[in-house]
Structure formats: C-alpha cells, structure tokens
Amino acid sequence: MSRRVAFLLVLLSALGSLGIHAFVPALPAVSAGLGAPVGLVQLGITLYLAGLIVGQLVGGWTSDLVGRRPILVAGAGLYVAGAALCAAAPDITAFLLGRVVQGCGGACALVVSRAVVVDLSRAEETAAELARLSLVVLLAPTLAPLLGGLLVSAGGWRLIFAVLALAGSGALAATWLALPETGAARRAGETSAFAAFPRLLADGRFMRFTAINAIGTIGMFGFLAGASFLLVDLYGLDPAGTGIAFLCVAASVMAGTLLCGRIETRRPGQALRWGTATFALGGLIMLGLAGNAGHPAALIGPMMVSGFGAGLTGPSALAGALRVPEPAFRGTASSLFGALQMLMGAAATGVMAAFYRPTVYSVALPLAGAGLVIALLAWTAPRRPAA
Incomplete structure (x- = not known):
C-alpha cells in the first residue's frame, strides 16, 4: 500500500468519528439557533448513530457487489451532503435529516476503508495496517470536541458542519482522483447477492473474531455509560477531573493499539490472546476492588488495564x-x-441505563464478565492459517 493511499484511508476512516464528537460542544448553540428543544437536538446524536449502523451494514456489502471505489465515493459524497444540509438547515427537521445522511456516509467510508486495507495488505501486515486506522478513530474523539468548541467560539455552530463538509470534500476529491479499485471480482457462479450474509454467519472462524470484538464492546460501553456518574456522584470529581480520568483510559487503549501491529507482525495471533487476557484481568481487578473502592483509582486503574487489552484486541x-x-x-x-x-454497544448502554446502581459493581461486573468470555473464545480458538 502506498503512503498516499494509506493517508487517504486514514482520512476516510476519521470522517465518521469527527462527525459525532465535533458536534457535542455545539448542542446548546444548535438548540438556541434553531429554536428547538434540547431533547430534539440530542436526537441528532441518536440519529447519527442510527445512520452509522445502517451505513456500516450496507456499505461493505454493496462494495462487494459494485467495487470499493464507487462506494467510497458515494459515502464521502453523502457525508458532504449531510454536513452541508446541517450547516444550512433552516429548522430542526432539516438538521436531523442531515445528521442521518452524514452518519450513513461516514459509516460507508469507514467500513469500506477497512476492506481496502485487507485487499492491499499481506496477511501478516493486515493487523498492523488496521491498527493505524484504529488509532486515528481513537484519536478523533479526543481531539474533535476541542476542535468543535474552537469552531463554535470562532464562528458559531454552523461553522463546524461547514468544516466537516470541507474535509469530506477533500476526501471525496482524493478518492475520485487517486484511489484504484481494489475489490475482488465476484465468482462467476455466485447468483445471490445475499449469499454472503448466511455464509459469514455460518463461518465459525469469522463469528469467533466478530464475537470477541462485539462482546468486548459490552464491557467498554458499559464503563462509558456508568463511569461518568460514578466519578461525579461517588467520588465527587469535577468535569475537569472526569475528563482527565477518561483521557487516561483513552491513552491506555491507544498504547495497546500501537503495540498490536508490532506483535501481530512478529507473532501472529498473540496480540488477540494477550489482549483478551489483559482485558479480563482489568475487569477482575476492578471487581475485586469494588467492595472497598474509596478512591477513583480503584475504578480508573483497572479500566486502564482493560483498555490496554482492548487496544491489543480490536485490530x-x-x-x-x-x-x-x-x-x-x-x-x-x-x-x-x-x-x-455498534448494536452490542447500544444494547450495553441501554442495559446500563435500566439497571445502573451507584456502585463500582455496576461497571465491574459487565467488564469482568465480557473479559472472561472473550478470553475463553480467544484462547480456545483452533490455530488456523489466515486466508
């Protein structure tokens, strides 16, 4: 893979994450600017996530049918159209429609970029290349709120979406001009466009890897949904302290992601095994400390261990x-x-909302349970060569 193509894939992968996190600081300004209730403006996050789910589910599948390049162009185009509609929205209805369109486009860009990486890389290089994309997706939530806040202060909330539309336009132009088609042709005997879904769902190897990632997401999203309340209500941290705590966890995930590629290049399969084991260890430590968790370090320290494991495991x-x-x-x-x-993450946040209690156990139990399950799946997997 050339550096030019690698940079383009990084840009495409970042669009979806930028679209959600840069918007967060603008919520009050959007509500005031459009004269809409806060609840309706917050729906802009929910609908964007819905667009991400639909876009991910459809984008990769259609790229198998018509090629990677057309779907990446279409995804970037949808992202630009959605952001532009939000920037020019005269009312909340147009704004929410723009968020759905933007989410679908960002998801297509991310999911097809991953497929392009696999198309262009050798088996032993794939994890390292995907780790680079994952690192950008992790960095975006850290930096995007700051960018969004600066843009709101400089020119109002519409400027955020104008800048996002400009970034999407750059990605669209670069994709059109510089990205070759990388998708494999469909086999001549393939008659049903939907055959891929049942085949993949019946593929034990694919489902094992997918289950490890999805179940790990339960523990991570459970922490994200519950930790903010614990840090404020149980430990009395102010917003700045809470932000620092989450930054420490994000840094641990990034560290694991950076290390993942190196391990997988030298010893294929080991990053997954040790990552899931580390994920489970952090959950068990948190569970052991939950009964006497008088300091926020009892929550954040073990979560950093699990976060490091998640960084190893994901790519x-x-x-x-x-x-x-x-x-x-x-x-x-x-x-x-x-x-x-994403579906498992949404389910985890929903369950946390329904059963949350102001104790560390509410976060530690799903984290430890998810960690043990994914470690079992990883360590009992038969050793099979990559395709």
Missing part, C-alpha cells in the same frame, strides 16, 4: 474477521463486524 480481531476464505465477501464481513459491534 487483531478485525484483521482475523476480514481474512475470510472468499475475498469477494470481505466488504460484507466488514459490514457485519462493524454493525454487530
């Missing part, structure tokens, strides 16, 4: 899942992998 699980036996199904594999991850 290696994705690389394993996308190395399916049929190259023409890689886009669909990327779709299913991403959509199931």
Whole structure:
C-alpha cells in the first residue's frame, strides 16, 4: 500500500468519528439557533448513530457487489451532503435529516476503508495496517470536541458542519482522483447477492473474531455509560477531573493499539490472546476492588488495564474477521463486524441505563464478565492459517 493511499484511508476512516464528537460542544448553540428543544437536538446524536449502523451494514456489502471505489465515493459524497444540509438547515427537521445522511456516509467510508486495507495488505501486515486506522478513530474523539468548541467560539455552530463538509470534500476529491479499485471480482457462479450474509454467519472462524470484538464492546460501553456518574456522584470529581480520568483510559487503549501491529507482525495471533487476557484481568481487578473502592483509582486503574487489552484486541480481531476464505465477501464481513459491534454497544448502554446502581459493581461486573468470555473464545480458538 502506498503512503498516499494509506493517508487517504486514514482520512476516510476519521470522517465518521469527527462527525459525532465535533458536534457535542455545539448542542446548546444548535438548540438556541434553531429554536428547538434540547431533547430534539440530542436526537441528532441518536440519529447519527442510527445512520452509522445502517451505513456500516450496507456499505461493505454493496462494495462487494459494485467495487470499493464507487462506494467510497458515494459515502464521502453523502457525508458532504449531510454536513452541508446541517450547516444550512433552516429548522430542526432539516438538521436531523442531515445528521442521518452524514452518519450513513461516514459509516460507508469507514467500513469500506477497512476492506481496502485487507485487499492491499499481506496477511501478516493486515493487523498492523488496521491498527493505524484504529488509532486515528481513537484519536478523533479526543481531539474533535476541542476542535468543535474552537469552531463554535470562532464562528458559531454552523461553522463546524461547514468544516466537516470541507474535509469530506477533500476526501471525496482524493478518492475520485487517486484511489484504484481494489475489490475482488465476484465468482462467476455466485447468483445471490445475499449469499454472503448466511455464509459469514455460518463461518465459525469469522463469528469467533466478530464475537470477541462485539462482546468486548459490552464491557467498554458499559464503563462509558456508568463511569461518568460514578466519578461525579461517588467520588465527587469535577468535569475537569472526569475528563482527565477518561483521557487516561483513552491513552491506555491507544498504547495497546500501537503495540498490536508490532506483535501481530512478529507473532501472529498473540496480540488477540494477550489482549483478551489483559482485558479480563482489568475487569477482575476492578471487581475485586469494588467492595472497598474509596478512591477513583480503584475504578480508573483497572479500566486502564482493560483498555490496554482492548487496544491489543480490536485490530487483531478485525484483521482475523476480514481474512475470510472468499475475498469477494470481505466488504460484507466488514459490514457485519462493524454493525454487530455498534448494536452490542447500544444494547450495553441501554442495559446500563435500566439497571445502573451507584456502585463500582455496576461497571465491574459487565467488564469482568465480557473479559472472561472473550478470553475463553480467544484462547480456545483452533490455530488456523489466515486466508
């Protein structure tokens, strides 16, 4: 893979994450500017996530049918159209429609970019290349709120979406001019466009990698949904202290992601095994401290251990899942992998909202349980060569 193509894929992968996190600081300004209730403006996050799920599920699959390049162009185009509609929205209805369109476009860009990485890389390089994309997706939530806040202060909330539309336009132009078609042709005997879904769902190897990622997401999203309340209500941290705590966890995930590629290049399969074991260890430590967790370090310290494990696990699980036996199904594999991850994350936040209690146990139990399950799946997997 050339550096030019690698940079383009990084830009495309970042669009979706930028679209959600840069918007967060603008929520009050959008409400005031459009004269809409706060609840309706917050729906802009929910609908964007819905667009991400639909876009991920459809984008990769259609890239198997018509090629990677057309779907990346279409995804970037949808992202630009959605952002432009938000920037010019005269009312909340147009704004929410723009958020759905933007989310679909960002998801297509992310999910097909992953498939392009697999198309262009050797099996032993795939995890390292995907780790680079994952690192950008992790960095965006850290930097995007700051960018969004600066843009709101400089020119109002509409400026955020104008800048996002400009970034999407750059990605669209670069994709059109510089990205070659990388998708494998469909096999001559393939008659049903929907055959990829049942085949992948019946593929034990693909489902094992996908389940490891999706179940790990339960523990991570459970922490994200509950930790803010614990840090404020149980430990009395102010917003700045809470932000620092989450930054420490994000840094641990990034550190694991950076290390993942190096391990997988030298010892394929080991990053997944040690990552899931580390994830489980952090959950068990938190569970052991939960009964006497008088300091926020009892929550954040173990979560940093699990976060490091998640950074090791994510790219290696994705690389394993996308190395399916049929190259023409890689886009669909990327779709299913991403959509199931988001669905499990949404389910985890919903369960946390229904059963949350102001104790560390409410976070530690799902984290430790998810960690033990994914470690079991990783360490009992048969050793099979990558496709």
